[in-house]
Amino acid sequence: MAEAKFSYKEAIGHGWAMTRKYWAPIALVTVCWVFFQVSTGLLGKFAGQDIVLKYEVFAEFKDTAAVDQVYGFLQKAGYIDQGGRVQEALQVMTAADELSLTPELEAKRAQIYNFLNNYRYRLPFPKVVYNVLMFVGLLMAVFIAVVMTRFWLAVSRDQAPEAAELFSNVGVLLPVVAASLCYGLMVALGLVLLIVPGFIVMLMFQMYIYLIIDKGLGPIVALKRSRVITQGQKWRLFVFGLLIVLLNIAGFLCLFVGIFVTIAVSAIAGAYIYDRLENGPLETVSEELPPPAPAAV
Numbered sequence: 001m002a003e004a005k006f007s008y009k010e011a012i013g014h015g016w017a018m019t020r021k022y023w024a025p026i027a028l029v030t031v032c033w034v035f036f037q038v039s040t041g042l043l044g045k046f047a048g049q050d051i052v053l054k055y056e057v058f059a060e061f062k063d064t065a066a067v068d069q070v071y072g073f074l075q076k077a078g079y080i081d082q083g084g085r086v087q088e089a090l091q092v093m094t095a096a097d098e099l100s101l102t103p104e105l106e107a108k109r110a111q112i113y114n115f116l117n118n119y120r121y122r123l124p125f126p127k128v129v130y131n132v133l134m135f136v137g138l139l140m141a142v143f144i145a146v147v148m149t150r151f152w153l154a155v156s157r158d159q160a161p162e163a164a165e166l167f168s169n170v171g172v173l174l175p176v177v178a179a180s181l182c183y184g185l186m187v188a189l190g191l192v193l194l195i196v197p198g199f200i201v202m203l204m205f206q207m208y209i210y211l212i213i214d215k216g217l218g219p220i221v222a223l224k225r226s227r228v229i230t231q232g233q234k235w236r237l238f239v240f241g242l243l244i245v246l247l248n249i250a251g252f253l254c255l256f257v258g259i260f261v262t263i264a265v266s267a268i269a270g271a272y273i274y275d276r277l278e279n280g281p282l283e284t285v286s287e288e289l290p291p292p293a294p295a296a297v
Contacts, residue, residue, distance in 0.1 A: 011269040030264070046121075060111070074116075149271075156275065182220075204230050208225075210271070
């Protein structure tokens with residue numbers, strides 16, 4: 001059996017200790033991250049969805065008969081095509097009384113209108129501007145992922161995060177994107193192959209982003225190196241992942257605010273484990289506490 005290179009208890013304990021020590025910069029980074037997520041989420045909400053799916057209609061009306069009636073009405077009225085794609089007639093609708101409903105659906109007029117609003121483009125600028133903003137947002141998401149990874153590594157190593165250092169990794173953006181695409185494709189293929197191989201691939205290559213940002217490795221080299229350092233540790237990484245899920249569920253149940261603390265603890269613990277796998281220590285890590293020192297004579 002392969003030796004343990006990290007301890008669950010030490011990793012999570014280290015995450016908690018560093019979260020308490022660096023709570024101020026962690027709070028600032030968390031606020032910025034939440035602002036970005038809320039902003040992009042609101043843009044997406046008011047931009048509407050392009051396709052109306054039957055299961056979404058069912059989720060709204062909770063009645064199989066009503067689903068068929070509503071979906072059929074949307075197609076006959078020209079609001080969606082046969083494939084469910086939103087048409088211009090829906091985009092120009094501005095009030096509930098504009099709906100030409102059948103008698104069976106009249107009682108659901110307000111509900112149908114509010115439901116259809118989720119698929120209308122309601123932003124005050126042309127959709128081409130929205131598409132440009134979404135592309136910029138995608139680039140920003142990658143950049144933020146790189147900055148956050150560098151941040152968690154610094155905090156895990158008990159180093160005060162410096163803004164200049166955090167924003168100095170612009171050159172790794174393309175390698176991170178390339179490696180992420182390769183990683184995503186491999187995981188997806190593995191999940192298709194009876195699911196279990198997908199989890200194995202996920203665990204095997206998950207350290208690639210740390211290696212790119214911390215060591216400056218290329219995408220393929222980082223994936224290969226991740227496979228090497230996780231060899232014999234995949235089961236322990238899987239158990240650690242389960243513990244992190246439980247920890248964050250507990251954080252969510254603590255009036256929701258606790259989730260921000262447990263996310264920080266989880267991220268720092270993950271960076272700690274990367275350091276143990278890549279940089280040592282060489283000796284076996286035990287889950288048990290060391291025996292007490294012998295009493296002095």
